[in-house]
Amino acid sequence: MAPVTVGVIIDIDEKQYPGHAGRTPVTALRNLRACVAPSEFCVITGPSGCGKTTLLNLIAGLDRDFAGVVNFEPSPAPRIGYVFQSPRLLPWRTVRDNVALVLPRNADRAALDALLTEIGLADAADAYPARLSGGMARRAALARAFAIAPDLLLMDEPFLSLDAPAAERLRRLLLRLISTRPATVLFVTHDLAEAVELADRILVLSAAPGRVVAEMPIAVPREKRRGPEILAALRAELARLAGHPIEPCTLNGAGVG
């Protein structure tokens, strides 16, 4: 069976950005509590500016200046792969070197090349990022995150600003990668269709200061989420939930349509 990944217990009392030069401080998150189960694909959505990226940064440990805790179980220090909103590749390193950068020096080169091939980067491995298309750059960022065999994947609107078919291909790729390399995923998006397509469970955040106002587990198997009716039903349900805070609900495939 799937190896044990990592669960995340998020318990944030408050995250505030200090006001600079007389401006009032901004509270980004308040009373945000959520649990993410091991190997769960959890999508976080909400209005723009509600602190989704802030939340990922707190979980990643990039920002420790907040009241509250983020705990991981069973491993207290999981390997975290982060796919940022922009690819954040080093422009002065080739794609292969960008990915190799996050690996130990004695890492298996053949495994790295196999991963690059699987992600569709075999031909671009020796190219510098400036030569890559948006989609290829995002693949490279994905490869870097998967290269470390992450227990937890943090993804911050990773397919933003791609055209629809390219984004769709990358979502398929992501699901395929996760099926063979299990990881707990926290995926931020403001695109409900994307959320519905990917998620085991969707968390909806309120406007700033962000907290969880709705959660919706999706029990429909992924391959049955393609039809426009089911998508519309799930989206309607989500919109309803978002309007009525904290009302968990399970949707079964039979109950929709």
Place this chain on the structure above:
Amino acid sequence: MVGLPVSLAGRVTSLLSLLVAWEAAAWLVHSRLFPGAGAVLATLAEEAIHGDLLHQLGATLARVTIAFTLAMSIGTAIGIAMARSRTLDTLLDSGVVLLLNLPALVIAVLLYVWFGLTEAAAIGAVTLSKLPTVVVTLREGARTLDRDLGDMAKSFRLSTWRTLRHVVLPQLSPFFLIASRTGLALIWKIVLVVELLGRPDGIGYAIQVFFQLFDIRRLIAYALAFVAVVLAVEWGVLQPLERRLTRWRR
């Protein structure tokens, strides 16, 4: 590949026309105090084979190398540290400004007075003259470091060394190159002054001797040999290095 021979031909042409103009001017002036290109080049060859030229050149180059290395490494470290720490920046800033505006000649004289006419004082004076421009340039560079890439390095738990080598230093390389360029140009000149003031060897010392003897032919020959080395470093080291460091750009 195509650009190289063309630019080489251009350089050779401009160099040759300069030599011809020089020779013509010397022929017109016709004075012992303004030797022609041919006479100077003959002297240069003569001094290189039988004279002191290589010894003096070696002494000067050694000083340049040591002072350059010291100024670049210490200046880079201080510059990065000042960009990262507001306290350190406030603390050191007035010192940097002072040093930046203190003439190299003053620094050299003071160090010779305080520490004697020693090699350490000479190299220290050159290093100190160059140091503040390196600090200021690299501080500017370190202030423009990309925070997104820094966060990336942090989230993937890259070691300090890896972050420095792969993430930070490449971002600083343009600033490092600027500092090297201007630094080398500055150091060449200061080294000669320092040698002239208080060293028993080096091109600066030789120039002082030839000045006292009114031996303008040798004086120009020594200066020319020195300039040739500078050009060789510029074309042979700095420019290829720059191409290498920027080859990832489109």
